[in-house]
Every structure is written in structure tokens, then in C-alpha cells.
Amino acid sequence: MKPTNVLFILSDEHQHNLMGCAGHPVIKTPSLDALAQRGTRFENAYTPSPICVPARASLATGRYVHDIRCWDNAIAYDGSTPGWAQHLSASGVLTESIGKLHYKSDASPVGFRRQQHAVHILDGIGQVWGSVRNPMPETMGRSPLYDKIGPGTSDYNRFDMRVADTACGWLGEHAADDKPWVLFVGLVAPHFPLVVPQDFLDLYDPREIDLPLLHPSTGYVRHPWVERQARHMDHDAAIGSDERRRLAVACYYALVSFLDAQVGKVLAALRASGLDDSTTIIYSSDHGDNLGKRGMWNKCLMYRESTGVPMIVAGPGIPASKVSETPVSLIDIQNTLLECTGCEAALIDGPGKSLVELACAEDDVGRLAFSEYHAVGSESAAYMLADSHYKYHHYLGMKPELFDVKNDPEEMRDLASLPEYADVLAHFERQLRALLNPEATDAAAKADQDRLVQAFGGREAALRTGTPAATPVPVE
Template identity: 40%
Template sequence: MPDHRPSNLIIFCSDEHARRVTGCYGDPVARTPTLDTIARLGTRFSNAYTPSPICVPARASLATGLQVHETRCWSSAEPYHGQHESWMHRLREAGHPVVSIGKLHFRRAGDDHGFDEEIEPMYLANDGAGWVQGLLRDPVPAYDDTKAFSEDIGPGETEYTEYDRRVSHEAVKWLKKYATKFKTRPWCLFVSFVSPHYPLKCPEAYYRLYERAEIPGPAAQPPEHDVLQQMAQFWNYDDHFDDGMRDVARKGYYGLVSFLDDNIRRVMEALEDTGGARDTSVMYLSDHGEMLGSHGFWAKSVMYEDAVAVPLMMMGPGIGEGINSTPVSLTDVATTVQQTVGLEPKPAREPWMSRPLQDIISDPEPDRFILSEYHDGGSPCGITMLRYREWKYVYYANGHAAQLFNLDDDPQELNDLGRSREHERQRDMLRNLMGHAVDPESVSRDAFADQKMLIEKLGGVDALLAMKSFGHTPVG
């Protein structure tokens, strides 16, 4: 019988970890022994997705269990600031200690996100305004900050690697002090690293792990879709690479994944040393993936698997060992946390809404579908993805053609069936299925309307263009 007793919970969150770049997900090169152990001792979800392939909306949905069109945290300039109830609020109100250490990417200090304490937090840049240039989508302007992506690669230290060391240090310190202190109600610790987010530069010892390795090459096919071509011109990172630089950058990324794994190892060993491991569940996830040059894209912002598919695994009391193929989302984390510590989460009215992963482990649902949305920089329209069985359906608002992929037959997404006459019935079926959860045209209009009001509030287009831009959020 499964053990359903409440337990403490550590959630390890990373930033920009593509699911495939993990040993337990089949990468023959990636060295991730800690994550592989968590997966082996618990359940690994083989079809986990982000609700948005960009940090700010994804993290708002992670906190609330709501879809992007429900939080209206559309972009990198429309962050979570406590405007919707979070799982952190629910735990705190019920008397469960709930603490964050590391990157939040919420608006700013002083907002009530629901945590008792936020240690070494990272909030949005520009005093909470975030990356405002992404609000300008009609028309889409030029983006001039992509060259730096290719200039900061290979072995070495960055402010992000130093930050992640502080995060693991503070997590170890917290566990030594509190892991076995709270006797009446289970605690939840959210430990959030920046790695493997770019810059794709990693400490030398981790780069050396891959210096002579043959890193698997990505799907090189450039996009033929008109929206993706426009986005590729905006996010033109690849224009600044040659083949040698691409190899160095990918090795830097793999090194950052191993660096992340090693930081998690330190925290897990500290948990074991406290004697609290048997009463603690552990979850690992990432907010979204990284394209690494696949289809000509680096970073995220598109609906290809490398950007939207995320690693998700959980071990602990009552969590059986195995692989679960039910489509799941980071939105499911909110109810999962509540159920883990012993709270009764609000029941989901519809199958795609936030569901405890424990229930999905006990009763897999291969016919479930999940959603992902993008309403941020570079895109002239709202983009909504639906994953159902073997199908991935991507809807582009404003009359643009849809994309359709059979991921069982075409895992690299090289054969777009969006215009195939033979697959018209599949597209119609998936569009109707999407309509049960969301009207993507209406949602796209809502996003543009909210962003237009925010642009005016910030002083207009010229004011936004004059504001400081950045390739990645600075520490502090």
C-alpha cells in the first residue's frame, strides 16, 4: 500500500534545463548522478512541460497552479507579485514553515508571495519592471543584445555560478538548523538555482568533464513557419556563432548541468546528515528548457521540445519507483506541494487543471492534455501549444498556420504536419480539444491589450526603448 503520510518537502528548481540533457532521460553524455538517483528512487515524468517557455510566466504558474492566461503574467515584464493565491500562501496560512532560497523572478522585495522567509532572493531587474522591451510586439522591433550570448562561453566563473554556490550554502545551513526542528507540521523548502541558464560558461572542473566529449548535435533544420522566421530574426543568437563556438557553448551548458547536479548533491547530503531524509520528499524541476542551437534557436521562447519539455521527478514517502508518461505541467506542482505536506488541495474541475502528481502516479492518465503559452518578445501573435497522446499542436493566433508534430514518429520535430492534407482531421480534433480549455484568439487579444496599457503606463514606446535592456537578469 502507498504511504500517504504527510512529509517535509524540498523543491529543487533550476533555470533553463532542457529535459533531454540529463542522464536519466537518456542523454549518453550528461553526467547527472544526483538527479539520476532521485529519478531512480522515485518517479520520473517523461512528458512534463512548462506552462510557458520563458521564466516569468512559468514561475507565476508554478506558484499558483494557474495557466498563463489565468495569471495574466504574460511576459518578462508582467511578473507575479502575490496577486493570486499561491501554494506558499496556503502552506503559511495552515502553519507550515515555507522558505525560499535562491531565484524567484517575482516582482520585488516587499511583495507578499507567501513565503515566511526569502533567502538570497533574485527578483526582476529594473526594480521589478523586468525586461520591458519584450512588450513591443506590434510591430516587433530589432533586438540588439544577442551578440553577447556567443561571447561569454566555455570554462570560467560568472556571477551566476557564484550565486548558485551561495544558494547551496544557504540551503545546507538552513537544513542543519531546521530540518528536524519542526515537529507539528511538515515544512517546505524551495531551493532555486540559476544554472544552467546562460551565460554558457561553467567552472573549469565541470567544463573538463566534457572537453573531449562528443556532444549530441541538435536538429539543425531552420524554421519554415513565418512566425518562427520572424522570431529567428529577433532572437538571432545563432548569427554570432561558428561551428567551433557552438561546440564550446554546448559543452559549457553541459558543464553547467553537472555543476547544478553537484550543488544539489551537497544539499541532499546535508539532509541525510541531519537525519531528516526519511521524513522528507524531494522534487526536481526546471522552469523551461534551452534550445542550444536546435532549429537555429538558442535560449527559449518557442514551442519546440528543447524549450518546453522539462525534467520533473519526485521521490519520498508514498512515491513509487518508475517512469510515468502522463502529460504533466509545472501547474501541477501547486496541488502536489499541498498534498505532500498534508493539506487538502482544491479539486481540479477539469483534467488539465492543477492535479497532485501523487494522484497521477497512482492512476496514470495517458489521455490527459496539457497547455503552454507564449506572449513575449519577438512574437507578433499569441502562441498556444497543446500536448495530447503522441501529438503536439501549436496554434498561432491572427490567422497564421498551425504546426503539428507526431512526437512518437518524429521526436526531433523535423516533419511539420501543420499543412498536411492527410492530417486535417488530427488538426481539427486537437483545435477542438484546445477549445475546451482556452480560446487562443481571445487570449492573444487579452495579452496585447494588457501590454498596450502597460506600455502607456511606463511612458510609451520611446520610454521603453530608452530603458535598460539586458541579455539575462543580473544578480542583485
């Protein structure tokens, strides 16, 4: 294929199916819908880890979390493992970022020629308290993450508008470049706080919002690993009432529409700069959000609300209006960027493949996507494998889960204990153990985290160290 520019837009915490083009009956996302119509949407897309920093480290390198040992929100990507930005820059491709990256620091040699409005883990240390897992505190107390829910304009909202405006200006400045470039645009929405400008919240009446499914108050029994997460920090109890739950969901929907507006602004600037025919566009997110399902908020779980991500690719040579069932991952971004810009010599022999190649091929329904979690709120590792039909959760030391996501996309019915699915369950466990040693990986994560905790003065000191909530952004 002829080399193209690449505009890569990454949001934060966007649930995989919350787009009009994904069939959601309520959400309003005209810009993303139009992008999907121009290109290919992968309906089985996943994050390598359902928490920000590990997911972004895997995305940066095309490697799994256990390979690069960026286990949690205190162990961030620092450039020591070569990643796509380094490969592109070494190949002479102009590679810049605007917005949130969530690496170790802006001084880390990660490969970008320039970082504008960069956001990295706070003070280069992130959430040290979340590395205390061996043993884990029974509870961190009341969650403060959802104290503010409702209309307003947060620092995050202002930041995203600034990032989008800067990206628009960048595209105009580089419209006449004669060589391919890669621009990474990192937006924060729809990440909490669930505060959003009133005109977007007006799109969604909280009184008409359905309550999240499978709440424990209705008799649903959470998996023990998930229940332990809830005891560690109970966001749902902090939200409190059904009225606030509906408002929280409405605000999240509104933030998705706010995000869509920023994406639309950037894509309009791309068109105005005459770059549509020479640019590949990728849209995705670092992970999803539980959004109250099973009485859980935030991310950190193996269910699709948390591990699933939106994934749209559009541009020259990419099939239009296609929905692919091939399972894909943020791991696949690296080789996509290298292939699109003509850097085939730098293609990485790893788990990732080019999304352009996958979009143009017949659906590979048996391809596996993998995710893992070794971070805050988990006493033991959790692993996920999914093809286009089944999704398998392996919890170290606990019973597994198995879902038929083709026929049960909401993961309402766990099939793991049913005799007729024993062969499917055994197949996935074999595949998992061929990929890694679950027990040894859990031990390696805890050993690294124990060393980090000791470096910060031991358990009690570490529990008092690090940002207590979301990473702050630069304020004008």
C-alpha cells in the same frame, strides 16, 4: 497519505531530456539519476510558458498565464493571485525560499515566511522593452547573450553554490521540526551566460560534440513564426561559427553537471539530517533551452527543447524507478505541495493535479499539457497542446504544426499538412478553443502590454527600459 516535508528544487532553463536517467548518451548527472531511481520521473513534462517570469507566475499559482495575465518578463507575480506559498502559510506550514524566485519584488506578499538570497525581476520592472509587440521592432540588433562562452566562474555559478550551501544549513537547522515544512531552492544553472568552472567543462570535449540538428544552413526551413523570432534577435548569428556552437553546447552540458553537483550537495545534507524518510523531493526547471536546434538558442519557442522540463518526484509512498508517460506541467506543483503537507482542505480546483497522485496511478496518456507564449520576439501568440502521443502548435494567423512525439521525439517531421492527420489536427484545435479563445487572449495580452508601454513613456522610451540581458543576482 501521512504528511511529509517537501524539498522543492527548481533550476532555470534545463532542457527536459538532458539527464542520464532520461537516456541522454553524453550528459553526466549522477545526483539526478539517483533521485529518479528513488522515485518517479515524468517523461512528458512541460512548462506553462517557455520564458522565465510567466512560467514562474503560473508555477506560483497553479493557474495558466492567460488566467493571471503575467504575459512577459515585465509583468511578474506580485501575490495578488493566491498561490501555494500563501495557502501553505495560511495552513500553518513553515514555507521558506532560498534563491531565485523571479517574482515582482521581495516586498510582494507571496507567502514565504522568509526569502534568502532572493532574486526577482530587476528594479521590479524587468524587461520592459520586451513588452513592445504591437507592432514589434523588426530587430533588436545583435544579441549580446552569448558574447561570453567558456571556462570561468560567473556570478551565477557563485550564487548557485551559495544557495546550495545555505539550503544545506537550513536542512540541518530544521531536522528536528515536528511539523511539515516546505523549502523552495531556486538555482540558476544552466541558464546563460555559458560560463562554467573548468573542472565541469573538462567533462565534455567540444570537438566531440555533435552540431545541433536542423540548422537552416543545411536546408531546413523554419516555421514563419520562428523565423520572425530569429529576425528579432539572432542569437545563432552572434555565436557565429561551428566551433563556437560546439563550445556553447559543451558549456551548457557542463552547466547541467554543475547544477547536478549542487543538487547532490543539498540531497546529501537532507540525508545527513535524517530527513530522507519524512521528505518528498521535487526537482524541475522553469523551461528548457533550444540549444542551437533549428538555429535557435535561448527559449521562447513551442518545440520541446523549449517547452519541455525535467520532472522528478521522490519520497514516501512514491513508486521507485518509475517512468510515467502521463503528461504533467508546472501547474501541477501547487496541489502536490498542498497534498504532501496535509493541506487537503486548501487543494485548488483548477487545471493542476498532485504529481504524487499521478505517479501512483496508471499512466493517463490522453491527459493534456498546455503552454502559451505572448512575450519578447513574438508578433502574435503561440499555443501548445500535448498528450503522450501528439504535440500541437497553434500560431495565431499562421499555419499550425503537429508532431508525433512518441515516434518522432526530435520533432523532425511536421504532420499538420498531411490529410491522414486532419482529424488529429481538428481534435487539438477543438481542445484549444475549449480552453481559451486564441484571438481574444492575444488581444488581451497586447492591450495589457500596450498599457505598460505607455506607463513607461511610450514606445521609444519603453524600448530603452529594462534589463538588457539576464537578471543579475546578489553578489557577496
